[in-house]
Amino acid sequence: MTGTIVAVVIEDRDVPGLEADRGLVSRKSTAERVAGVLRKRIAEGFFLPGGRLSEQDIGNALGVSRNTLREAFRLLTHERLLAHELNRGVFVRIPSVEDVVDIYRVRKIIECAAVRGVTAKPASFPKIREKVEIGDEAARTGNWKDLGTANVWFHQELAALSGSERVNELVSRLIAELRLVFHIMAEPRRFHERYLPRNHEILDRVEAGDGLGAEQLLMKYLEDAEEQLVGAYAERAAAARAAIAVE
Amino acid sequence: MTGTIVAVVIEDRDVPGLEADRGLVSRKSTAERVAGVLRKRIAEGFFLPGGRLSEQDIGNALGVSRNTLREAFRLLTHERLLAHELNRGVFVRIPSVEDVVDIYRVRKIIECAAVRGVTAKPASFPKIREKVEIGDEAARTGNWKDLGTANVWFHQELAALSGSERVNELVSRLIAELRLVFHIMAEPRRFHERYLPRNHEILDRVEAGDGLGAEQLLMKYLEDAEEQLVGAYAERAAAARAAIAVE
DNA sequence: ACAGTAAGGATTGTTCAACAATTCCACAAG
DNA sequence: CTTGTGGAATTGTTGAACAATCCTTACTGT
Numbered sequence: 055m056t057g058t059i060v061a062v063v064i065e066d067r068d069v070p071g072l073e074a075d076r077g078l079v080s081r082k083s084t085a086e087r088v089a090g091v092l093r094k095r096i097a098e099g100f101f102l103p104g105g106r107l108s109e110q111d112i113g114n115a116l117g118v119s120r121n122t123l124r125e126a127f128r129l130l131t132h133e134r135l136l137a138h139e140l141n142r143g144v145f146v147r148i149p150s151v152e153d154v155v156d157i158y159r160v161r162k163i164i165e166c167a168a169v170r171g172v173t174a175k176p177a178s179f180p181k182i183r184e185k186v187e188i189g190d191e192a193a194r195t196g197n198w199k200d201l202g203t204a205n206v207w208f209h210q211e212l213a214a215l216s217g218s219e220r221v222n223e224l225v226s227r228l229i230a231e232l233r234l235v236f237h238i239m240a241e242p243r244r245f246h247e248r249y250l251p252r253n254h255e256i257l258d259r260v261e262a263g264d265g266l267g268a269e270q271l272l273m274k275y276l277e278d279a280e281e282q283l284v285g286a287y288a289e290r291a292a293a294a295r296a297a298i299a300v301e
Numbered sequence: 302m303t304g305t306i307v308a309v310v311i312e313d314r315d316v317p318g319l320e321a322d323r324g325l326v327s328r329k330s331t332a333e334r335v336a337g338v339l340r341k342r343i344a345e346g347f348f349l350p351g352g353r354l355s356e357q358d359i360g361n362a363l364g365v366s367r368n369t370l371r372e373a374f375r376l377l378t379h380e381r382l383l384a385h386e387l388n389r390g391v392f393v394r395i396p397s398v399e400d401v402v403d404i405y406r407v408r409k410i411i412e413c414a415a416v417r418g419v420t421a422k423p424a425s426f427p428k429i430r431e432k433v434e435i436g437d438e439a440a441r442t443g444n445w446k447d448l449g450t451a452n453v454w455f456h457q458e459l460a461a462l463s464g465s466e467r468v469n470e471l472v473s474r475l476i477a478e479l480r481l482v483f484h485i486m487a488e489p490r491r492f493h494e495r496y497l498p499r500n501h502e503i504l505d506r507v508e509a510g511d512g513l514g515a516e517q518l519l520m521k522y523l524e525d526a527e528e529q530l531v532g533a534y535a536e537r538a539a540a541a542r543a544a545i546a547v548e
Numbered sequence: 549a550c551a552g553t554a555a556g557g558a559t560t561g562t563t564c565a566a567c568a569a570t571t572c573c574a575c576a577a578g
Numbered sequence: 579c580t581t582g583t584g585g586a587a588t589t590g591t592t593g594a595a596c597a598a599t600c601c602t603t604a605c606t607g608t
Contacts, residue, residue, distance in 0.1 A: 083387060084562070085375075109589070119563045120589090121368050125375055128332075132379045140330060141570040141589055159465045167410040218406045224471065331591070356560070366592045367560090388560055388599045 085125035088118055092126060096135050096146055097230065099237050103148045104294050107136065134231050148295055149235050151288050157228050158280035162273060164225060165209060168216035169256070169272050172265040179261055182211045186253045193250055198243040202236065205246050208253055212272070215260075235283065238290050245282070249275065332372035335365055339373060343382050343393055344477060346484050350395045351541050354383065381478050395542055396482050398535050404475050405527035409520060411472060412456060415463035416503070416519050419512040426508055429458045433500045440497055445490040449483065452493050455500055459519070462507075482530065485537050492529070496522065 082090075092112075095101050113123045127144045130136040136144045149157075189204035206229050213225040239245065252275050259268035329337075339359075342348050360370045374391045377383040383391045396404075436451035453476050460472040486492065499522050506515035 110587095121564090122562060124590090125372060128372055128375050129379065132376065142572090143589065156465050156467050159463065160467050163411065163414040163463065163465075163468070167414060216406065216410065218403050218410075220403050220407045220475075221410070228467075357558095368593090369591060371561090389601095390560065 083125075084118055085122050085129065088116060088123060088126035089129040091116065092130060093133075093135065093230075096130070097233050101146045103146045103234050103238055104297065105146045107144050107146070109143070133227055135234070147231075147234055148238065148291055149231055151284055151291060153231070154235055154284055154287055155280065157231060158276055158283075160224070161209075161228060162276050164216070164221055165212050165276070166269045166273055168213050168221065169260060170265045170269040172215060172260055172263060172268065174263045174265070176261060176263045179211075179257070181214075182208065182257055182260065185211055186257050189246075189250055189253060193247055198246070201243070201246050205249065205253070206232075212256070212260075235287065238294050239283070239287065249279065330372075331365055331369050332376065335363060335370060335373035336376040338363065339377060340380075340382065340477070343377070344480050348393045350393045350481050350485055351544065352393045354391050354393070356390070380474055382481070394478075394481055395485065395538055396478055398531055398538060400478070401482055401531055401534055402527065404478060405523055405530075407471070408456075408475060409523050411463070411468055412460050412523070413516045413520055415460050415468065416507060417512045417516040419462060419507055419510060419515065421510045421512070423508060423510045426458075426504070428461075429455065429504055429507065432458055433504050436493075436497055436500060440494055445493070448490070448493050452496065452500070453480075459503075459507075482534065485541050486530070486533065496526065 092101070092107070101107065107127070109120050109123055109127075113120050116123070127136060127138065131138045131144065135147060137147045138144050185204055185208040189201055189208060192198070192200035192204055210222070210225055210229065213221055236245070252271065256268050256271050256275065259265075259271060339348070339354070348354065354374070356367050356370055356374075360367050363370070365373075374383060374385065378385045378391060381396075382394060384394045385391050432451055432455040436448055436455060439445070439447035439451055457469070457472055457476065460468055463469075483492070499518065503515050503518050503522065506512075506518060
């Protein structure tokens with residue numbers, strides 16, 4: 055028995071650094087691939103918030119059985135991208151204003167904690183800087199869609215400073231949910247553009263090793279964004295829901 | 302079209318305060334009920350970490366079809382309670398040491414932020430106090446299982462101070478995952494007992510309105526618990542995995 | 549004795565068809 | 579305008595079937 059334990063431990067340490075590639079090797083089930091397709095479609099707005107996803111139609115279109123498709127629906131429901139109503143089907147979720155408030159509440163906790171944790175020594179963070187510059191470039195060329203995406207990535211990189219797998223996953227989900235909000239707002243330009251200079255300020259503080267300073271800026275940033283979003287969102291969300299009721 | 306919007310809005314405000322009861326009305330699907338049963342069984346250790354959950358056996362035992370059972374498995378896999386290996390089945394997850402470290406990393410961020418947010422004015426928090434006292438009582442009567450449960454609830458109440466639905470859900474999951482760890486450790490007494498006085502200290506600070514003080518205590522608490530857990534856990538987890546390999 | 553392998557049995561992955569349960573919609577009745 | 583009341587459409591769930599994969603075991607050759 056003890057011999058087998060040793061064998062396992064050895065196997066763990068035999069080829070260090072290779073374990074990270076396991077995700078690439080492990081094949082995914084059909085349901086997960088289908089979920090991936092739908093997730094992407096939802097993110098890019100092909101399926102709009104409030105819309106119903108018919109088992110039959112999508113099953114036929116994608117060439118998978120209803121059972122497999124339902125497994126995919128479960129996955130996305132758990133990510134809060136779809137809402138499952140018993141005997142009625144699944145719908146692309148319409149986040150409520152309370153959802154938006156809660157999302158920002160969690161973002162403040164998570165992102166600020168991540169930023170606060172940077173050491174007191176100056177250092178370079180190329181990945182974060184990259185996202186900021188992608189945002190600048192997108193704004194310069196007027197590519198508003200990319201601007202929104204870059205902004206999202208910027209915040210994901212900030213959260214990644216925490217070094218926690220679970221935090222990364224959580225933030226990914228929060229941001230996927232926020233995408234639904236943006237689809238209802240449908241004004242990426244006016245919303246994202248004004249935050250570009252603040253991205254730079256935050257990055258500067260981070261690279262200067264001033265975690266507390268960066269945290270203060272980020273907190274204000276998130277408070278402002280939330281306020282702006284909540285103010286305009288309430289009526290839009292109601293209108294979106296009403297549009298469904300009409301249709 | 303605008304007219305219909307008004308109609309919806311009116312309907313929304315017509316019977317205020319009733320929407321909250323929607324969750325009670327909505328029945329749950331079979332898959333969700335099955336997931337609930339399995340979740341409970343896993344929490345109480347009926348299915349031990351590393352054990353495989355046979356589709357056929359459990360399906361027969363619970364009287365549901367394989368398809369429905371698989372939907373339930375998906376749910377629990379997403380909660381990190383089960384691990385799904387393609388063509389091999391689902392297993393009760395054995396958290397790695399890295400998982401434990403990451404869980405505590407997130408707990409520090411979340412719970413500390415929640416506690417830090419309490420106002421500077423003294424107030425009473427009966428729900429938190431209740432959990433602390435349940436823990437005391439369990440320790441006095443030597444009911445070690447309840448002691449662990451009470452301790453878990455205490456921390457859930459602390460996190461609930463954040464007032465965020467998403468934080469509550471996240472913490473619930475983290476703690477469900479930690480239960481797997483405790484099942485492998487299998488020493489609820491020695492682990493939890495020593496933290497009882499610290500529960501009181503933290504509660505005192507919270508009720509005194511000293512959020513920052515409570516945060517410091519809680520941080521130290523979590524650091525100590527993590528250290529103690531990680532130190533003893535590595536070999537146990539390896540042994541558990543090896544036991545599977547042998548069996 | 550031992551690594552490699554080939555056959556088989558068992559389990560999961562996926563699909564399909566069927567039926568029950570529920571919701572939706574239109575229309576009639578009060 | 580509200581309140582039943584049908585039938586059509588959709589989802590919920592099951593059971594069977596087959597393919598794909600994994601695990602065990604026995605066999606082979608060295």
